[in-house]
Amino acid sequence: MKKPAVVAVLLLLVALSSPAAEKRFTVPIGNSPSTGPENAPVMIIEFIDFQ
């Protein structure tokens, strides 16, 4: 493989693995059950089916 091609692939890999490029979803909390402080720096929303 030629060098520019290798560089391009590496750049693509870096871009894909970068957390900054990751999509962030907006999920409305509504009146759902919750635990932990309301102003916590990290919020985890879990969709479950108990099965």
Next chain:
Amino acid sequence: MAAGPVVKKVMDAYKGKVRLVIKNYPYRYRDYSRNAAEASLAAREQGKYWEMHDLLIKNSPKFERASLISYAKELGLDVKKFTESIDTQKFKLEIDADLKLATDMDLYNTPTFYINGRQVVGERPFEYFKKIIDEELKTRK
């Protein structure tokens, strides 16, 4: 599925730093999952949501009516009120709203997590959550 033990470990390890919100997505084995969701919200009405949540995960998938009532008894709930609630599907609209949300978001698996909006599909080890949460805590300092 619900990732009970791993989520518990996350909440213990990051006490005070993480808020956990539960959405019901009873999309498979529809009836039984729905029963479980109804039972969890019926227990919530009596201030015992998380206790029931844990019991349901522990006893999954035994969600027929008699089992749910026995869990309510075990938690010391007002059994009459609890039974009425599940029999009338008192929280149907709330569960439907969660289902619609999940459908609109094109979810296809449970558990699915959103950690500050970052999607995590399926059960994962503690270390997987730790990595993401540590990144989030770092960027929010």
